Amino acid sequence: MKQIHRCSWANTENQLLKDYHDQEWGRPCHDSQKLFELLSLEIMQAGLSWQTILNKRAAFNQAFDHFDYRRVRKLMPKLPELLTNAAIIRNRRKLIAIINNAQVISRLADEAQTFDNYIWRFVDNVPIRHHYQSHDEIPATIPLAKTISKQMKNDGFSFVGPVVIYSFMQAAGIVNDHETTCFLYRQS
16 A cells, blocks of 8 residues: 655554544635634644544634634624533633634625635735655745734734734645645645
């Protein structure tokens, strides 16, 4: 049986991590609702392991109405209920940020700008391709993520520091940070 070479962080027996790597991470995403989900999950992941987030992903989907930002924007009255939901991360700042960000994305949509167009304009709709051989070479952030973070904060987004934004860019395929030995490096 031929061995598949994945990014080192996805070389694991954990099927959720492998599936996430193989089917989602680093693939260019242009669906505003999915982009909102990826941003929200990266916010939730801050300070935690990605495995924890993947384990709770189904519960996040249920709690956040499948990341329909038009519905999530109205969840502030349900914040006390979310804070008692043991199936999700019950961090008040993160939950408020996700609701706030849904409100900002909804406002953008009301102004005829999709979140997809908003975020991809920073790279002129062309993913950045890095050439890292090892996960150890990948920085925590890059100057462009700092620029995007600053603009997003100016536009009203919350909990969008440069590290969260760079992780989001990687997840959404805005940046291709698959290691050069990964089977997805050339496909992305």
